[in-house]
Amino acid sequence: MKVLLVNGGPHKDGCTYTALSEVAKTLNEENIETEIFWVGTKPIAGCIACKTCAKTGKCVFDDVVNEFVEKAKDADGFIFGSPVHYASASGAITSFMDRAFYSAFQGGKGDYFSFKPASVVVSARRAGTTATYDQLNKYFGITQMPIISSRYWNMVHGATPDDVRKDEEGMQIMRILGRNMAYYLKCIEAGKEKGIKLPEQEKTKFTNFIK
Numbered sequence: 001m002k003v004l005l006v007n008g009g010p011h012k013d014g015c016t017y018t019a020l021s022e023v024a025k026t027l028n029e030e031n032i033e034t035e036i037f038w039v040g041t042k043p044i045a046g047c048i049a050c051k052t053c054a055k056t057g058k059c060v061f062d063d064v065v066n067e068f069v070e071k072a073k074d075a076d077g078f079i080f081g082s083p084v085h086y087a088s089a090s091g092a093i094t095s096f097m098d099r100a101f102y103s104a105f106q107g108g109k110g111d112y113f114s115f116k117p118a119s120v121v122v123s124a125r126r127a128g129t130t131a132t133y134d135q136l137n138k139y140f141g142i143t144q145m146p147i148i149s150s151r152y153w154n155m156v157h158g159a160t161p162d163d164v165r166k167d168e169e170g171m172q173i174m175r176i177l178g179r180n181m182a183y184y185l186k187c188i189e190a191g192k193e194k195g196i197k198l199p200e201q202e203k204t205k206f207t208n209f210i211k
Contacts (some may be wrong), residue, residue, distance in 0.1 A: 001185045002033040004075040006068070008082040008093025012038050015123040016081040018161040022171050023079055023121065026178025032185060037071065039064055044095040053103035065099045072104060072112040077148075077185055079177075080136055081121040087128035089135050101139050111143075115198055117184045119148040119177060122155040123164065129155040148184055150177040 009016035024034040052060040156170035
């Protein structure tokens with residue numbers, strides 16, 4: 001079993017990475033493989049609704065998003081981390097997730113997210129954490145992904161990685177999140193061994209406010 005953790009911060013070894021690393025360490029202790037995927041600092045274009053991904057299985061912009069979606073095929077769970085920028089998720093992680101979730105769902109070769117547990121980790125110096133947390137959780141709710149929680153909202157505070165490591169409650173929240181994610185992954189694995197199948201799917205009905 002493997003969890004793919006996404007660092008949506010501009011600093012490869014910054015505060016968001018520090019929080020994700022604590023989760024990853026706990027997952028490893030639970031015999032869950034992990035990989036921390038950094039979105040990097042190159043520009044990430046937003047989705048342009050061209051629907052090329054529906055035909056090819058890949059986003060028309062061949063960048064870090066396509067690289068991630070390829071890895072998502074083999075992942076069993078996901079944790080997306082973001083710093084707080086102006087009381088919301090970073091522009092990079094927002095564009096990244098818009099395109100990653102749309103292309104993975106639209107791709108002709110299958111949906112790589114549904115029914116896989118997911119979670120959000122938020123890092124901030126001071127405020128804006130709950131708004132960011134709410135924003136990013138919506139990607140999971142629309143994709144039939146079980147949302148894994150901790151004992152409190154998944155957030156850490158600090159202006160530097162050292163500050164984050166001193167946030168005792170925040171780091172504890174990360175460890176509990178790691179154990180909870182491991183628990184649900186093991187439950188899913190046990191269910192598969194017992195022959196429990198995924199829920200039956202209905203064809204999606206698209207409507208709007210006019211008809």
